[in-house]
Amino acid sequence: MGVWADYLISDAPQSRRQARLGQFWRQWLALKRNPLAVAGLGIVVALLLVAAFAPLIATHDPLAQNLDRRLLPPSSAAWFGTDSLGRDIYSRIVYGARVTLVIVMLVVLSVGPIGLLIGAASGYLGGWVDRALMRITDVFLAFPKLILALAFVAALGPGLENAVIAIAITSWPPYARVARAETLVIRNADYIAAVRLQGASQWRIVLRHIVPMCLPSLIVRTTLDMAGIILTAAGLGFLGLGAQPPIPEWGAMISQGREYIFDQWWVATFPGVAICIVALGFNLLGDGLRDVMDAK
């Protein structure tokens, strides 16, 4: 440990990797001091574990119907009760973690790079490229997010993939904005001028020297956005436009429990609690990361 710690917190790193790892280590130490951020990290890690080991954690088959055991209240046999088709709600929530994770990952993986590239190109190149790209961004920002997503799902047809596409189409503009703002600051830095004098092409400058500098604020933005993505996906699922039955998506589960809300409260309640916990986890972690990473 001692050797490792010395290596990591060395003031004179010998290699690029050592410097990078050292920075990670210091950020981790800072994050560790914030109990709320650690709690958020714990929730996110727990989500990953639950999704990975869902078959081991679930007590029942999430899709197995049993009409003799419809709408049973929570008990030792069915921890969160059963739904209108006699399926075990606890097991469905456990498997639903996978659905949520897939949605969030797909959206973030498609939106992050696109927003980053558009923003960095816009900010670095300036001129008419900047004006055109920012106008397009403005048009998308002018739409309320959920309504635009609704309209896209209407055009593409309901379903998990289309919900992901719709959310992605509606959520890239803020990323582009953040990346552009960062780029505007970075592009006048001396080291960019130095790289340019060495004859680097514009693409090389954008991809290798500007994009990496935008990453921290984008990571923070992404983490904070995850909660929003989860809520939007759940909203689409609730309206019947996201994941289709029998996929155990949390929003759709709440919608299924809606008719029974006054008599069988557990059907709609537990999936909602799951959404709250996960969204809260991402928000807490994002807040913590912002404090750690944005401090330049």
Add this chain to the structure above:
Amino acid sequence: MATATTDSLSAHSFRVGRILWRELTTIAITMFGLLLITFLIARVIPIDPVLAVVGDNAKPDVYEAARTELGLDKPLWQQFAIYVGKVFTGDFGKSVLTSQPVLTDIKRVFPATLELATLGTLIGIVLGVPLGVLAAVYQSRWPDQIARFIGLFGYSIPIFWLGLMGLLLFYAKLGWVSGPGRISVAYQDFVNPVTGVILLDAAMQGEWDAFRNALSHLILPSALLGLFSLAYISRMTRSFMITELQQQYVIAARVKGMSEARVIWRHALRNAMVPLLTVIALSYASLLEGSVLTETIFAWPGLGRYITNSLLNADMNAVLGGTLVVGAVFIGINLLTDILGRLVDPRAR
């Protein structure tokens, strides 16, 4: 002296004109993009609009005639031009679901959304601004923690789930409020829709029982929207106030012996109000959107539910008309705040 004043005046009006021109072009471009997107969505939709009119078993010549009548045989850019022209005359087409012009439908449902969003925003302002101010003044003490807590929950709870829980608790268990809908059936015929905003109509016609009934329907959904607007407004108020309280004029005011309350509420808050105006407008605009889910939960006959219902029934004219109206309201509110901000803040003029 006199010439100098007129000079500066004309320079000023010139600058105002330029700003106005820039605003207007921005809006024109944004509106154009809005139209283009809705048009393209309508074109890529897998449902054949001709079949929707003539039915599945139509003969080829009937099909072709309907296609020509709908203008679908023209090139895409011409169709777009026709679409834009129609929208500008307020023609969004007919809703298949209600068989009425979409604009008529929207006029009918919009007041319900407006009522909900307005009350929600009012709740957000009345509670959110003071909370944000206190959080900034007592940083990391309990008012700040409360604001932080509400903010976190506002960003983490699905609004439709909280609505269900609210109905379960306050309507089914405690019986404090009325259930879904805008007004109970018993009172429905007492109020003539003049403005479409039931509270106003009932008050103007002196139907106080109906007023109370409508209010008891309205209070839960608008409190819900208010909570989310409160989360946003208090968070932003806090950060604006923290910036203002570090300014030198605050120190100057304190040095002059002004009371702390006066420094905070009269001087700092007044300056924080300028950016806050934008925040409040944004939150108001987003309530028009956030109400899609809330309206579904509370069976609220507003714009959000109209769009969703049309969507689930593949009534594309209605969906696109509704989307366009929401987008336009969004742009309009943004423009209004921009202008208002310039009027209020001398620095931005």
